[in-house]
Amino acid sequence: MRLSKLFFTTLRDDPADAEMPSHRLLLRAGYVRQLGSGIYSLLPLGFRVNRRVEQIVREEMDRIGCQEMEMPVVHPADVWRASGRYDAVGPEMGRFKDRAGRDMVLAMTHEEVVGLLLADIVRSYRQLPMMVYHFQTKWRDEPRARGGLIRVREFVMKDAYSIDRDEAGLDVSYWAQHGAYVRIFERLGLKTIAVSSDVGMMGGSQAHEFMVLNPAGEDVLVLCEACGYAANRQVAVVPRPDPPQEEPLPLEEIATPGTTTIASLAAFLGIGPERTAKAAFFMTGDGRLVSAIVRGDHEVNETKLFNAVKASGGMRPAQVEEIRAAGMEPGYGSPIGAHDTVVVIDELAARSANLVAGANREGFHNRNVNHGRDFQADIVADLTTAMEGDPCPTCGQPVILRNGIEVGNIFKLGTKYTDAFGATYLGEDGVAHQIVMGSYGIGIGRNVACIVEAHHDDKGIVWPAEVAPYAAHLVSIGAAREPQVAEIAERLHAFSIEAGREILWDDRDESPGVKFTDAELLGMPWILTVSPRSLAAGGVEVTERATGERSTRSIEAVEALIAGG
RNA sequence: CGGGGAGUAGCGUAGCCUGGUAACGCACGUGCUUUGGGAGCACGAGAUCGCGGGUUCGAAUCCCGCCUCCCCGACCA
Structure with a gap:
């Protein structure tokens, strides 16, 4: 490709909006352009990278017998009503009416369509197992796009679906995908950690997320350097030491003016925060007020809480009026005497005796509050969030917390979607069985951004x-003075097209400085310089972009390098 | 949706407080010179100052409303 004809431009100044290196560089080097919040065009350079990434993903999917296909972006809403997600998902899903007034949706993912196809196509156990995948545009109207290509609203995802007879078969498919993912990210040049994760809106029984460590990552990972334990903080379960065994003492109300935080309460009473109980209040999308109780030295993990109450339609912090309506006082709240609320207590708080908790009265707390005696929670569950230094659940060593970006995930879905669409197969026993599904996603653009995050200077x-x-990236210098420069550049360029692995030739009439600077910005692995000087030295100067190492090679050697690239 | 910030030429900015001919650098066009690390000189093109309304003799500037974008939080490949 001749750079003089390439549909792009480089920017000398950093765009003001770009903060992450990947965003800044992809804009400056002319790979992408923004159209709106979380909506990007891929310029030819960016599109080529996307295709390269897709090709690697394609090869690894094909290798494990996953079959490529394509499903639509626009779905009739009824398909999503059948699975229950039309109502469950909320404003994140794009919705519109077609000209006949029919409700339609923009696909966020494709479990429903796969479920529908399975009901149509799969008849017999003889057809199973199978896996299918496609690369398709997703629209997810995220509350907030961020970080350039890291978190966008429209993006192409590789989503794969496994189709099995039973859980055992699903397990095999799941680990086949896991293996493919390991190879994919290895080939992409990404160091990933597979962490256990929440199943989220997909539903299902087991899930891993493939994460790259990045300070700007939106997930917090709980990692153990001693044994390799790795989990998303949303689901990490850390063992809590047993609280001291004490006889329950009589409940006693005490004045604690101006102590609306655990820190101020503990300081006022001269006790440790672990001797207190903390209440946090949330409203679920299905309209329930949830009161979560953890010990004062811990934080409520909203994912765990959400799952514990089996909420749907999201969950938000409750408002003051909502808390008061249930008979509780914000800042001094506790479930004692509360009504019209789902009380969930952390298992550690439940077995901790004689805690200080709110008295539901401004300026007062209760001493010696004991779960089971003074109030009865509706649910007892692990509700706490892992903190740096907490003991590792597998080996007990202190864990560390790191931010990560999710570049891929794998889910064991089970039968949620096949049930919804009546997708069954006839077994060897002549009886209909439910098909068991898994789903496996990789965001292409996000991976491109993560590669730049990991590979730039x-x-x-x-x-x-x-x-x-x-x-x-071929840089020709002094072509006007030395006809042989243009001749050799032409030859290498033509060769690369012939070899099926094109090079980019900067054929512009620009100063050498401009050309070298752009070559480094664009980032091809090799920079080839043809000039009177290189010819005098015996050929083409070859610079490795990553190391800056230079050598002069013959034309033939350079052709071999191109062909191997 | 809550909090913070910003919209002036393709990019980066100044001007706004204190109303009066829209400025600078880069990029772009033409010519000459230059040619291994973001060249020089000369000439030139390019902006309804986000949109709408208001105040005023006069608005980029003051007032009101709206839109968009970025960052921080609640959500996900």
Whole structure:
């Protein structure tokens, strides 16, 4: 490709809106342009990288016998009503009416369509197991897009679906996908950690997220450097030491003016926060007020709470009036005497005796509150969030917390979607059985951004060879003075097209400085310089972008390098 | 949706407080010079100052409303 004809432009100044390196560099180097919040165009360079990434994903999916297909972006709403997600999902889903007034949705994912297809296509156990996948645009109207391509609203996802006879078969498919993911991210040049994760809106029994560590990551990971334990903080369960065994003492109301926080309460009474109980209040999407009780030295994990109460339609912090309506006082709240609320207590708080808890009266707390005697929770569950230094659940060593970006996930779905669409198969026993599904996603654009996050320097992008849009960046200098320069550049360019691995040729009439700077910004793995000087030295100067290492090679050697790129 | 910030030429900004001919750098066009690390000189093109309304003789600037974008939080590939 001749750079003079490439549909792009580089920017000398950083765009003001771009904060993350990947966003800044992809804009500056002319790979992408923004159309709206979380909506991007891929310019030819960006599109080529996307295709390279897709190709790696495709090869690894094909390798495990996953079959490529394509499902639509626009779905009739009834398909989503059948699974219950039309109502469960909320404003994140794009909805509109077609000209006949029919409700339609923009696909966020494709479990429903797969379920429907399975009901149509699968008859017999002889057809199973199978796996299918496609690359397709998703629209997710996220509350907030951020970080350039890291979190967008429209994006292409590779989503794969496994189709099995039973849980055992699902397990095999699941780990086959897991293995493919390990190879994919390895080839993409991404260091990932597979963490146990929440099943979220997908539903299901087991899930892993593949994470790259990044300070700007939106997930918090709980990691153990001693044994390799890794989990999303949303689901990490950390063992809590037994609280001291005490006889319950009589309940006693005490004045605690101005102590609306645990810190101020503990300081006022001269006790540790672990001797107190903390109440947090939430409203679920299905209209229930949830009162969550944890010990004062812990934080409520909203994912665990959400799952414990089997909420649907999301969950938000409750408002003051809502809390008062249930007979509780914000800042001094506790379930004692409360009504019209679902009380959930953390299992550790439940077995901790004689805690200080709110008296539901401004300026007062109760001493010696004991679960089971003074109030009865509706649900007892692990509700606490893992903190840095908590003991690892598998080996007991202190865990660390790190931010991560989710570049892929795998879910054991079970029969949720096949049930919804009546997708069954006839077993060897002649009886209909439920088909068991799994689902497996990789966001292509996010992976591109993560590759740049991991592979750049102060001069620009440094693409791993497997994903680079071109095998090399050819810089010709002094073509006007020395006809042989243009001749050799033409030859290498033509060769690369012939070899099926094109190079990018900067054929512009620009100063050498401009060309080198742009070459480094664009980030091809090799920079090839043809000039009177290089010819005098015996050929083409070859610079490795990643290391800056230079050497002069013959034309033939450079052709071999291109062909191998 | 809550909090914070910003919309002036393709990009980065100044001007706004204190109303009076829209400015600068880069990029872009033409010509000459230059040609291994973001070249020089000259000439030139490019902006209804986010949109709408108001105040005023006069609005980028003051007032009101709206839209959009970015960042921080609640959600996810």
